Amino acid sequence: MSLLDIDERILDVAALADIVKCPIVDGKDLPEVDITLVEGSVTSDEHYHEILHIRKQSKAVVALGDCAVMTNITGMRNYFNLKDVVDTAYVDAISNDKSGNIPNDPALLKLNEKVVPLQEVIDVDFVIPGCPPDADTIFYVLFEFLNDRIPNLSEVKKLKYG
Amino acid sequence: MNKIHVTINDKACEVEMNLSILEACKSLDIEIITMCHLDCITDVGACRLCLVEIEGINKLLPACTTKVADNMIIYTQTEKLKRYQRITTELFFAERNHVCSVCVANGKCELQKLGYKVELDHIRYPYLFPQCDVDTSHPWYVLDHNRCIMCTRCVRVCAEVEGAYNWGVMNRGSQVRIISDFNTPWGDSTTCTTCGKCVHACPTGAIWPKAIVQGQLDKKPEMINELVRKRKMKL
Numbered sequence: 001m002s003l004l005d006i007d008e009r010i011l012d013v014a015a016l017a018d019i020v021k022c023p024i025v026d027g028k029d030l031p032e033v034d035i036t037l038v039e040g041s042v043t044s045d046e047h048y049h050e051i052l053h054i055r056k057q058s059k060a061v062v063a064l065g066d067c068a069v070m071t072n073i074t075g076m077r078n079y080f081n082l083k084d085v086v087d088t089a090y091v092d093a094i095s096n097d098k099s100g101n102i103p104n105d106p107a108l109l110k111l112n113e114k115v116v117p118l119q120e121v122i123d124v125d126f127v128i129p130g131c132p133p134d135a136d137t138i139f140y141v142l143f144e145f146l147n148d149r150i151p152n153l154s155e156v157k158k159l160k161y162g
Numbered sequence: 163m164n165k166i167h168v169t170i171n172d173k174a175c176e177v178e179m180n181l182s183i184l185e186a187c188k189s190l191d192i193e194i195i196t197m198c199h200l201d202c203i204t205d206v207g208a209c210r211l212c213l214v215e216i217e218g219i220n221k222l223l224p225a226c227t228t229k230v231a232d233n234m235i236i237y238t239q240t241e242k243l244k245r246y247q248r249i250t251t252e253l254f255f256a257e258r259n260h261v262c263s264v265c266v267a268n269g270k271c272e273l274q275k276l277g278y279k280v281e282l283d284h285i286r287y288p289y290l291f292p293q294c295d296v297d298t299s300h301p302w303y304v305l306d307h308n309r310c311i312m313c314t315r316c317v318r319v320c321a322e323v324e325g326a327y328n329w330g331v332m333n334r335g336s337q338v339r340i341i342s343d344f345n346t347p348w349g350d351s352t353t354c355t356t357c358g359k360c361v362h363a364c365p366t367g368a369i370w371p372k373a374i375v376q377g378q379l380d381k382k383p384e385m386i387n388e389l390v391r392k393r394k395m396k397l
Contacts, residue, residue, distance in 0.1 A: 066262065066263060068291075069283070070255070070284065070285060072261055072263055073261060073264060075261075075291065076261060077291070078289070078291035079259065079291055079293045080293065080295070114291070117284070117285075118287075119284060120288065127283045127284045131262065131263035131285055152282055154278065154281035154283070157278075159281070159282075161263075161266060161274055161277065162262025162263045162267065162268040162271075162377075
């Protein structure tokens with residue numbers, strides 16, 4: 001949702017492109033698109049299938065933010081076994097109900113053993129690191145792409161992590 | 163003063179004898195990227211970022227530990243070197259757990275600045291995600307192995323400037339770790355004088371004062387240089 005940080009400039013983007021899908025707009029399937037901005041890393045089976053689908057439907061995939069590019073905070077559970085991580089939340093935490101039950105509803109996503117950044121699963125065409133990614137940088141990248149130019153973050157001194 | 167002739171990046175230059183290539187380039191305002199180098203303490207060639215090409219030698223040599231010689235032909239800016247610098251930087255990020263957004267050094271980190279300089283936007287290698295300890299036993303400072311890049315600036319500054327020899331290095335490869343005394347908690351150290359020079363020498367958020375929160379760290383590694391000069395003046 002960092003896209004919304006570009007504020008009123010989203011109107012300039014809308015003048016050049018149709019925004020066809022967005023997590024808060026609708027739950028429809030992703031149609032064939034030119035550019036997809038993907039936030040977050042691949043942490044579960046659902047994410048894995050979703051990112052493969054996104055890759056198939058998009059001409060260009062842009063990894064947006066440190067989580068998508070280098071796993072960031074979501075990857076901090078990779079230092080431990082998945083079981084230890086889940087137990088910490090649902091079994092050992094002082095705040096839980098002492099039942100020790102781990103939620104396993106079929107509607108819930110199944111966590112993968114390790115969290116990986118997008119580029120370990122699919123080919124990513126462009127990355128915008130940053131936590132949060134800078135609004136000016138997001139607009140710059142979109143504007144360059146929509147005007148048929150290839151952006152270059154280090155050339156315009158817009159590289160940033162953290 | 164004895165001067166010798168060297169050619170750096172196709173430019174004929176005259177430099178003093180007995181300088182390292184790094185020092186010679188510095189005197190000529192030629193920039194070389196470094197991470198483990200700190201003015202006034204011994205160079206060890208740990209980070210491999212200052213590698214240069216020298217004509218007639220078929221391997222890359224670190225500028226900080228190689229002395230200039232008469233008629234040496236040196237290249238510091240070739241495409242090959244740039245590619246190696248980027249690879250080295252990526253391996254720093256992939257080897258341990260550098261989570262910039264929760265780091266005390268965020269925005270003031272030499273590793274971040276290095277990344278921007280070598281135009282690093284993502285890491286092409288699989289992350290190792292090792293489980294690293296954080297030593298909070300010292301009353302004032304924290305040692306976080308997750309953020310350590312093994313430049314050993316803390317080890318050298320503690321030995322050479324403070325003379326305390328608290329820090330050391332153990333193991334090899336990805337298991338390599340900075341240790342206090344004989345791998346005991348920093349807080350139990352009998353050699354540490356709590357002077358804080360290692361805190362300022364550390365280029366990342368691996369050693370930091372407890373009184374600091376995320377992104378607030380402000381290190382002054384140039385202070386070490388000043389201290390050495392002042393102490394030598396007194397001697």
